[in-house]
Amino acid sequence: MNPYEGLERPPFVWNQHKDVPEKVHEWIRPVGEKRPEDAEAVLYGVPLSRSSISPSAASAFPEACRRAWRGFTTYNLDEDVNLSGLRLYDLGDVKQHVTDIPQCHQNIVDASADVKRHHPGSVSLAIGGDHSITAMIVKGLKEAAPDKTIGIVQLDTHFDLRDMRELGPANGTPIRNMVESGLVKGEHIHNIGLHGFFNTPDLKDYADHHGIHYTTLKQARKNGVAETVAQALESLGGKVDCVYFTCDMDVLDMAYAPGVPATTPGGMRTDELFEAALVCGRHPKVMAMDIVCLDPEKDVAGMTVKAGTHVMLSFLTGVAMR
Amino acid sequence: MNPYEGLERPPFVWNQHKDVPEKVHEWIRPVGEKRPEDAEAVLYGVPLSRSSISPSAASAFPEACRRAWRGFTTYNLDEDVNLSGLRLYDLGDVKQHVTDIPQCHQNIVDASADVKRHHPGSVSLAIGGDHSITAMIVKGLKEAAPDKTIGIVQLDTHFDLRDMRELGPANGTPIRNMVESGLVKGEHIHNIGLHGFFNTPDLKDYADHHGIHYTTLKQARKNGVAETVAQALESLGGKVDCVYFTCDMDVLDMAYAPGVPATTPGGMRTDELFEAALVCGRHPKVMAMDIVCLDPEKDVAGMTVKAGTHVMLSFLTGVAMR
Amino acid sequence: MNPYEGLERPPFVWNQHKDVPEKVHEWIRPVGEKRPEDAEAVLYGVPLSRSSISPSAASAFPEACRRAWRGFTTYNLDEDVNLSGLRLYDLGDVKQHVTDIPQCHQNIVDASADVKRHHPGSVSLAIGGDHSITAMIVKGLKEAAPDKTIGIVQLDTHFDLRDMRELGPANGTPIRNMVESGLVKGEHIHNIGLHGFFNTPDLKDYADHHGIHYTTLKQARKNGVAETVAQALESLGGKVDCVYFTCDMDVLDMAYAPGVPATTPGGMRTDELFEAALVCGRHPKVMAMDIVCLDPEKDVAGMTVKAGTHVMLSFLTGVAMR
Amino acid sequence: MNPYEGLERPPFVWNQHKDVPEKVHEWIRPVGEKRPEDAEAVLYGVPLSRSSISPSAASAFPEACRRAWRGFTTYNLDEDVNLSGLRLYDLGDVKQHVTDIPQCHQNIVDASADVKRHHPGSVSLAIGGDHSITAMIVKGLKEAAPDKTIGIVQLDTHFDLRDMRELGPANGTPIRNMVESGLVKGEHIHNIGLHGFFNTPDLKDYADHHGIHYTTLKQARKNGVAETVAQALESLGGKVDCVYFTCDMDVLDMAYAPGVPATTPGGMRTDELFEAALVCGRHPKVMAMDIVCLDPEKDVAGMTVKAGTHVMLSFLTGVAMR
Amino acid sequence: MNPYEGLERPPFVWNQHKDVPEKVHEWIRPVGEKRPEDAEAVLYGVPLSRSSISPSAASAFPEACRRAWRGFTTYNLDEDVNLSGLRLYDLGDVKQHVTDIPQCHQNIVDASADVKRHHPGSVSLAIGGDHSITAMIVKGLKEAAPDKTIGIVQLDTHFDLRDMRELGPANGTPIRNMVESGLVKGEHIHNIGLHGFFNTPDLKDYADHHGIHYTTLKQARKNGVAETVAQALESLGGKVDCVYFTCDMDVLDMAYAPGVPATTPGGMRTDELFEAALVCGRHPKVMAMDIVCLDPEKDVAGMTVKAGTHVMLSFLTGVAMR
Amino acid sequence: MNPYEGLERPPFVWNQHKDVPEKVHEWIRPVGEKRPEDAEAVLYGVPLSRSSISPSAASAFPEACRRAWRGFTTYNLDEDVNLSGLRLYDLGDVKQHVTDIPQCHQNIVDASADVKRHHPGSVSLAIGGDHSITAMIVKGLKEAAPDKTIGIVQLDTHFDLRDMRELGPANGTPIRNMVESGLVKGEHIHNIGLHGFFNTPDLKDYADHHGIHYTTLKQARKNGVAETVAQALESLGGKVDCVYFTCDMDVLDMAYAPGVPATTPGGMRTDELFEAALVCGRHPKVMAMDIVCLDPEKDVAGMTVKAGTHVMLSFLTGVAMR
Numbered sequence A, B, C, D, E, F: 001m002n003p004y005e006g007l008e009r010p011p012f013v014w015n016q017h018k019d020v021p022e023k024v025h026e027w028i029r030p031v032g033e034k035r036p037e038d039a040e041a042v043l044y045g046v047p048l049s050r051s052s053i054s055p056s057a058a059s060a061f062p063e064a065c066r067r068a069w070r071g072f073t074t075y076n077l078d079e080d081v082n083l084s085g086l087r088l089y090d091l092g093d094v095k096q097h098v099t100d101i102p103q104c105h106q107n108i109v110d111a112s113a114d115v116k117r118h119h120p121g122s123v124s125l126a127i128g129g130d131h132s133i134t135a136m137i138v139k140g141l142k143e144a145a146p147d148k149t150i151g152i153v154q155l156d157t158h159f160d161l162r163d164m165r166e167l168g169p170a171n172g173t174p175i176r177n178m179v180e181s182g183l184v185k186g187e188h189i190h191n192i193g194l195h196g197f198f199n200t201p202d203l204k205d206y207a208d209h210h211g212i213h214y215t216t217l218k219q220a221r222k223n224g225v226a227e228t229v230a231q232a233l234e235s236l237g238g239k240v241d242c243v244y245f246t247c248d249m250d251v252l253d254m255a256y257a258p259g260v261p262a263t264t265p266g267g268m269r270t271d272e273l274f275e276a277a278l279v280c281g282r283h284p285k286v287m288a289m290d291i292v293c294l295d296p297e298k299d300v301a302g303m304t305v306k307a308g309t310h311v312m313l314s315f316l317t318g319v320a321m322r
C-alpha cells in the first residue's frame, strides 16, 4: 500500500543501480511502506485532463515525465549545481476516476493537503494534468495551512479567468476559481507571458477589476523574462506567506512546444522559461509549483516532454541554490 | 435558433452550389428554422469523449466526418445505388459541457428522445464520440418509444461489459449499462468481431451469464463477417421490435484504423466492416446506428476518418436499398 | 450566386452564433446576395499553386486559414485592440482551372480589379496560393486604378526575380514580372529578409540594376526587422500612391514554418514577422497585402497555418490602429 | 547531351560497382552519348503533376523510384526469375515547364513517340507523374505507329472519364481524352479495381455508352484480381495490336498506399496488384505501361514508393518470363 | 544484484498492484535476489542492434515490449486461455557494450547458456535485438545441452544466409552462421514467408546446397501459413530433440509492420503470423524462441511494437495449451 | 576504382548539366580515375554510427547531405560570396564494416591520413557519422603530419570526455580519446555551447584537470557565440600549428535540430551556429572540420539535414573569404 491516502504508486519504477546517481531517474527516490521523514522536496503526478476544454492527453505527462528523467543528468552545468544532494521523493499519482470529475478534483485537494501536512517544510511539485488542477492543489494547501496567505506566479498564454458558471472547474478557469473561492487575492497573482490573440477583453477587464497583475511577453522581454519574474516574486515576497508557481507549458512558442492542447505562435522560448523557473525555485517563499497542459500525444520529436522535464529540473536547481 | 432543443447547429456548413449533388457534402441537408417533415434519415454528432478510459479526441470526429464528406460521391458503384435520392438531414451536434459529464450524458438522452419523437419513422445516425454515448442514445430511444424492444448488433474488439461501479458510464461499460438498467436484454445483444488479448475472463462470464451472443472475428470469418451479421439480424428480427447497430471503430485492425484510442493488431479489415454496415443498413428493423471511438487526432494519413465516413455511407447504402 | 464575378463562395461558412464575436470566425462576415457597402476591409482566397516551381499545396491555405480562425480571438492583448470593430468581409475564392494556368492567372487579375473597383477605399487581403499570384493581383489593382503608383514591401527569403522566359509567371518570378511589365518600378520595391544560400548572383545583379532595395535578415536585425520595414514604408510613403505588402511565408525559419515548399534554416522568427506585419497594416498607404507560399500539407503540428493566420491578424491590428 | 530529344538525363546516377548486379540500381543501365541498340526494355520518368485535380507531388516519384531501386534485388524469389538478364535502360525524364502545361503534355507526346520510334520492339515503362500523362504517352505511341490498334488495361479506383471541357487534360480525364480523340476505342478499354463512393453515375453511363469494360474490385475478387486481368488481356489479345497497361496507384487500399493524392479505403491489396502487374508483363501484346498518381510527399514510412517500385519489378518479371 | 550473471535487471519494473492479474504487466514476474525455481517460462531482452546491416534501434524493443504489456490482458479470448496461470519470469536484459560487438555477442551466448542451465525445462523467449542474436542464443543453448539436436523454424522475408566473411555475425548471416559453425544442420531449418525481390540467387543456391527447407509466403498461403508451420514442426519433430522458433518481424507486410529496418510490401498479415506463433508455442519440442528486427523508432502509431508483443503472447498461448 | 584507397565512390552522383553552377550539387566536383591536383578543399563521408551510445542513423548523413546540396545555391547573399570559385572535390565515403568497429575506425584513420598526404594544403571536411570519428580523423591527420600541433574547437552540448575503459571509442569519448592518446593537449581544446543537464560533474573535473577550455552557451551568448569562437581561435592561433573544428549537431536546440540522437532543449540557434562555422572557416589555421551526430531518420521536415548542410556551406564561405 502507498502510505499516502489519496495517492497511488507511480505506474512503474526505474531499476536504480548506480551507487552515485548520475541520471535523474537514478536520483529521485521512490517511497516505501512509510512516509519518508527527510524529504527536502516531493513530487507527485496529477494525471487528469478530462477537465480540459479541448481534448487533451495531459494526463499522460506524469508518466512521460518519469520516463524522460533518464535523458537528464542531475548536474546543472550552467550553475555548477548537482541536484543529487537534494532529497527528492516521488510520492506517486493522485487517484483518478474515469467519469466523475468532481471526485477527481476532490482527490487532488485531499492529496495536496495530505502532502502538505506530512511535509510542511518541503517544496512540492505537481506534475499535471491540465490547468484545472492548480485551483485544487492550492485549495489543499490552504486546507493544510489555513492561515497562510498564498501568492501566485503564473506563466501562461492565457488569463485562465473564464467564467466558472459556463465551464466549471476546467483548464480555462483555475485563476478565477481561486479568486472567487477566496483562496487567493487578485493582487497576489502575477501572470507573465500573455501574448497575441488568445484572450478576450472581458478577461482583461476581470483581471483589472480584481487587481491581478499581468505582463505580456512583449513587455516582459524588455527587462528579460527572468527579471520580470524576479520582480513579481520580490513584490509578492513582502505581501504573502508563500508563493505558488504555476507553469502552463502553453506559454511556450509552438516551435518549442508543439505538445500542448492549444499551441500558439509568438510565445516564449525555452531558454527564457528555464531561467524563469530557476528564479522561482531559488526564491525562499516559493513552496509549491506545478507544470500543466503538456500533452505528450501531441508532441513532436519528444521536445515538449523534454522541455517540461527541464522546467522541473531548472526549478529544482533554484531550490538547491537556496 | 436550432429547432432541436438539445442540439446545436453543426460548427460549419458547406456551401452547396451544385444543382444535382455529386459529392456527399452537396447532398446532406442542413436544417433551417423548422424541423424538416420529410426526413428519411437524420444524423447528428455527439462530440463527447471525456468519458473515455484513455485520453481520446473522439469528440472531434463529428466535425472531421463532415469535413470528410467532400471526399466521397453519393454514388455507390459496387451496388449501383445513388444515395442522393435519400432525404438525409444533419441536425447538428448534441450540446456538451466541459466538466459536467452527467449533464453531457443527459443531453444525449434528451436529444436522442427528441429526435426519435420528431422523426419516428426515420433512420437515425449518431456520429460519436466515445462508446459511452450508446447507452444514452438507446435510453433516449426507449424514452421516446417505451414499448419497443430493442436489440443490439455491436461490432467491437471489446465486450464493453466492465463494471459501472468502477468506471461509471464510460466507454468500457455501455453494454453492461444497458443490460443493468433494463434497456436491453442480454439475449438481444450480438457482439461480433472480438479478438485477441483485449478482454478479461470475467467479462466473458458476464456475457455468458446474461446470454449475450458473441462471435469472435476468427469465428465470424468462417462464414464471412457480413454473413455473421446477417444471421444475427435474422435472429434478432424475430425477437425485437427494432435493432440498434453500434460500430466501435476499434474493431478494425490497426493497419486500417490507427485513429482509435486503443488500436489493436489482429482486427477486422475495412472491406469486411463496410459490407457488415451495409447488411445492417438494409435490414428493415435497424432504425438507428452509431459510429464511436474514432479519434481523428491519432489518425495517420486521414485513413480512419475516411473509414468511419465510409461506414456511414455503406450503412446508408443499405438503407437506400430497403 | 456570388455577387463578385470572378469569385466563388468560400467552400464552407462557420455557424456564427455569438451575439458579440469573441473568436475570429465569429467576426469575419460572409457575403450575401449583394456586395456589402460598408466594408472597411475585404479578404479573398487565391487557391492556386500549380504555378509553383516545386510541388505545393499552397492552394489549400485559403481553406486552412478559414479553419484556423476559430483558434484566435479578435482581441490583440499586446496592443489592447479589438478587431471586432473592423468591418471585414470574406468575399470567397478566385475561381481556378485544373489545367489552364493562364486562365487561373487572368481570373486573379479580374477578381483583383473587380474587388478594387467595388471597394476602392477598403484594405484588401489575398490569401494565397503561391507567389505567382502577387503579380496578378497587382495587375488587377493597376487596371482598377491605372493612375496610382504602387510600391511593394516584400518579406521573402528570395528575390523572386528569376527569368520569365524560363519559368513563365511562376512563384519565382513575380517581382520581375511586375518590373518588366511596367506595373511597378524597381526603386519602389523593398525586399526584406533575404538570407543564406537561396539566391543566385545574377538575381542580385538584376536587383541592383533596377534599383530594387533589399535588406538581408542579418542587416535588418541590426535595427530590428519591424524598424527596417517602417523605414521602407516611410521611404515609399513619399514616392508612391499606395503600397502593396506581400508576405512570402518562406521568409520564416524552418523551425517556425516547416509548411512552405522550400523551408530554410537561418530565417526570420515569428515574433519579428508579426511585428513587421503590424507595422505594414498601420501605415496609411498600405492598401493591399497577400500571404503566399504556405503549404498546409507540409505543416508540422499546424504551426505554419497558425503563423500565417497570425500574420493576417497582426496586419489587421495595424489597420485597426490607423 | 542526352541522345533523346525530349528527355533530360535523370537527376542522378548510382555508382554501380558490382561486377554482377545484385540490386536493381546496379542493374538498370544509364544511357551514354548514343542511344543503346540492344534495349529489351526502356524506362523514363514523367515528372508532371501540376495537371492533377488535387495538389500532388507525383512529379517527385520518378526520382523517388530511382532511389528506391537500391532496396530491391533483381531476383524474384517467388518466380525464380532474375531480372538482371533483361537489358533495361533508364532514358531519363521528360522535360517539363513550370507554368506551361500544354508544353509539358506535348513534350510527353514527343518523348513517347521518339522512344517508340527508336525502340519499336522494346517494352517501355513510364514512371509518372499524374494520370494525365497516359493520354499523352498513348498519343505518342500512336504517332509512332499509327496503324496499330491499342487496347488499355487500367487498374484504378476511378473511371477517369470526367469531362475534358471542364478539366482539360487533367488526371481525371485521360481515358475520356483517349476515347474522344479517337486514340482508343471504348470497347478496347478494361478498367479493373473500381470501388466505393469515388465515381459518379454519369461516368458509369459514359462507360456504358462507349462500351468500356469495367470490373469492380468486389467483382474481380470473385475469380481473383490477377485472373480478371488475365481474362481482360485474353479478350483484348484477339482484338488489338498491342496493349497499354496503366496502373493508377490509388487503386490500392489506403492501408497499403497512403501516398496518393486521394487515397481511399476499400481498395486493392499489394499482393493482388503485384500479381496483376506480373500477368500484364507476361502477356506478349503488352508493349508499354505506366505507374501514376504516386505522391511520395504524402507517403508514410516509404511504403507507397516501395509498392510502386515493386509494381514496376513485378511487371518486368512478367516481361522476363515471356 | 541480478542473480543471472550475464543479465542486468530490466530498466524498469511495473508497480503491480492487482491481486489477480488482468493485464500482462501485472502477470509477468520480476526476479528477486535469487533465481526462481518454479519458472515454466522465462524471457529476457537482448538490446543489441549495432550489428544490423542498416541502422536499427531494435535494441530499444525489449524496453518497448515491456511498456506495451500494459495494453494487453492475459486472456486470449479466441482460445479461451488465460495466460495468468503460466509462471513466466522476466530475467532482465543481456549486458551490452557500446563499441565491442564481439563482447556483446559473447554475453548473449553466455546468458543463453546460463538461462538454459538454470531453467532446462522452461520455455525461453528472447526479445531482440537484431537477427544476429539468434546464432548466439542457439550457440548458448548448444553449450548448455551439447547433445541435443536443434531444429529451426524461421519466419522471415530473408534467407539470412549471407556470407560471414563479408559481414561477420550481422543480422544478414545468422542462419549461415549456425550452419557453418555446425550448430544446426541445413535440413533441420525451415524458413517460411520469403517473398519478392529481397534475396539473391546465390542465397537460394546456398539453401538448396545445404538442404535448407524454405517456403515462400505465396506457397505457404496455399495451405495456410499456420498449417505450413505445423507441417514444418511435424517434420522436424521426428528428427531433432528440440526446436527453436525465430520470428523476424520483417516477415510482415509493411502495412502491418512499418517498424522494421527494411520493411517490404507483399509480406505476411498479422493474423497469419499470430496463428503461426501459436502453432509453434503449442508444439512440445519448441523450447525457445526469439522476436527480432523490430525497430520501435521506425514505428507508426505503435503498431509494430503491438504486433511484436502479440507474437510473444500468441506463442505463450500455445505454450499454455500444451 | 576510386583513386583513394580507403574510400569508396559516393553512392550516387548528380547529373551536372549547367555550364555555370548555380546550385551546390552542380558545383562540387566528383573524382575521376585520378586524384585531382588542384583541390582547394576536399570532403568525404564517414558513414559510421554503430559506435554511437544510443541508436543512431548518423551513418545516413553523408548521403542525405549530398541529396540536400540541390536545395542550396553556391551564392552566400549575406556575405556576397560565391562558393563556385572554390575548387571542392567529393572524394567519396570511408569504407565501413557491418560488425567490425575497430576496422571501421582504422579505415577512418587511414583515409584521413591518405587525404592529408595527398592534399596537404587543402581544407578537408568530414561528413559524419557519429562523434567517435573525430578522434580517428585527428589521428590520421597526426599520422600524415606528426610534427604539427593540433588544436580543437568543439561545438557540443557534451564534453565527450567519458571513460574509454567503459565505452571504448564511442561518440561519448572522442575528446578524452585524443587527450589520453596524446594527439591533442587539453589546453588546446575549446568546447563551446555546453548547457543544461547533459554532463556529469566528473567530466567537468576531468576538463578542469586537463586544462580543457569550455564555455557554456549561456556564457558564450554574453559576447555572442561567434565572437566566443573567434576568441578561442585567436587564443589557439598563437599556440598550435593547425586547428580542427568539430561540430556536433546536438549543440543545437531541439526546435532547430530534432534529427540528432539526443536532442535537447536550451541549445544553440542555427543563426548562431552558422556564424560560428563561418568564423572557423575564415581562420587560416583551421585546416579540417567535421559535422557529426546528425541522424536523418530522426529528422522532422528535413530541417536538421538542411541545417547540417548549411553548416558545411557557412564554413566554406569562411574558407572562400580567407
Ligand SMILES: [Ca+2]
Residues within 6 Å of the ligand: A156, A157, A158, A248, A250, A251, A293
Ligand atoms: Ca494556457
Ligand SMILES: [Ca+2]
Residues within 6 Å of the ligand: A131, A156, A158, A160, A171, A248, A293
Ligand atoms: Ca492555463
Ligand SMILES: [Ca+2]
Residues within 6 Å of the ligand: B156, B157, B158, B248, B250, B251, B293
Ligand atoms: Ca472497443
Ligand SMILES: [Ca+2]
Residues within 6 Å of the ligand: B131, B156, B158, B160, B171, B248, B293
Ligand atoms: Ca466499445
Ligand SMILES: [Ca+2]
Residues within 6 Å of the ligand: C156, C157, C158, C248, C250, C251, C293
Ligand atoms: Ca520565397
Ligand SMILES: [Ca+2]
Residues within 6 Å of the ligand: C131, C156, C158, C160, C171, C248, C293
Ligand atoms: Ca517569393
Ligand SMILES: [Ca+2]
Residues within 6 Å of the ligand: D156, D157, D158, D248, D250, D251, D293
Ligand atoms: Ca484514380
Ligand SMILES: [Ca+2]
Residues within 6 Å of the ligand: D131, D156, D158, D160, D171, D248, D293
Ligand atoms: Ca486515374
Ligand SMILES: [Ca+2]
Residues within 6 Å of the ligand: E156, E157, E158, E248, E250, E251, E293
Ligand atoms: Ca529479415
Ligand SMILES: [Ca+2]
Residues within 6 Å of the ligand: E131, E156, E158, E160, E171, E248, E293
Ligand atoms: Ca532475418
Ligand SMILES: [Ca+2]
Residues within 6 Å of the ligand: F156, F157, F158, F248, F250, F251, F293
Ligand atoms: Ca553531443
Ligand SMILES: [Ca+2]
Residues within 6 Å of the ligand: F131, F156, F158, F160, F171, F248, F293
Ligand atoms: Ca559530441
